[in-house]
Ligand code: FES
């Protein structure tokens with residue numbers, strides 16, 4: 375069987391600010407248990423969360439000045455995960471002679487996140503995809519983290535699924551009014567780009583603020599293999615916001631989602647951070663409830679979907695993630711350019 379290509383990509387393990395010099399951070403990516411800490415130079419170290427001695431979780435230990443001490447018998451791990459001390463050994467030359475090292479992974483920091491790559495290979499970018507085009511001029515920023523009990527594919531699909539917004543986020547986002555919404559969908563090289571044409575309808579409770587005259591908004595959604603979605607809205611009054619979600623597959627049915635909301639609401643930008651955070655968390659909470667419920671049903675009855683033309687975006691993304699799992703480069707999938715009409 376061909377090995378999955380998913381481990382070749384970069385995944386967020388936590389925020390840079392969580393990796394204090396004296397703090398261990400435990401996380402899980404693609405079923406691998408990881409412990410993260412900073413070495414004496416402040417560089418992030420990411421190792422398998424398993425002590426080489428007797429398999430205690432290293433994240434249950436302690437770290438000081440770049441030395442991680444296992445909480446069971448006190449083995450000390452230093453730079454690069456190398457075992458530097460075994461306190462129960464009377465002679466430390468024993469340690470030097472064996473050159474033991476915990477299994478470590480490639481780590482990198484960018485945009486205030488710590489990233490890991492489990493198995494660098496041909497699909498591994500030099501750096502993770504940067505968060506927001508710096509030229510867009512967003513001035514406000516809110517960051518959220520949430521855990522879903524559902525798969526990477528189902529989570530990713532949800533974030534750029536427009537039809538559900540009228541039901542799951544009724545009133546906050548949209549109401550089901552049956553407006554036709556034309557879109558162009560392009561899939562190429564592991565990416566899916568969606569442009570919504572002539573979108574003028576209300577944006578829920580905040581329409582009076584965001585789009586009081588119901589003019590056309592510029593709305594594009596994007597998916598970048600294997601786990602990034604990005605939603606952009608540009609409003610006629612000049613306001614704009616962008617929501618980027620990094621979905622980290624912890625296991626087959628557990629996904630941690632890091633959400634970055636960048637916004638520019640003109641004069642109001644410095645004052646609305648709390649409201650953006652509150653509103654975004656309410657919306658994500660509603661998504662968690664429906665996706666966790668979906669996962670329960672999938673676990674009971676299997677993942678059998680009945681897709682329609684309005685599900686084309688899901689299908690195109692699902693094929694990309696599935697191809698990666700099968701060890702196939704998604705660039706080999708067919709290039710698709712479609713026009714879809716939704717009713718929302
Ligand atoms: S299990 Fe870690 S030192 Fe023994």
Ligand SMILES: [Fe+2]
Nearest residue numbers: 532539542661
């Ligand atoms: Fe949603």
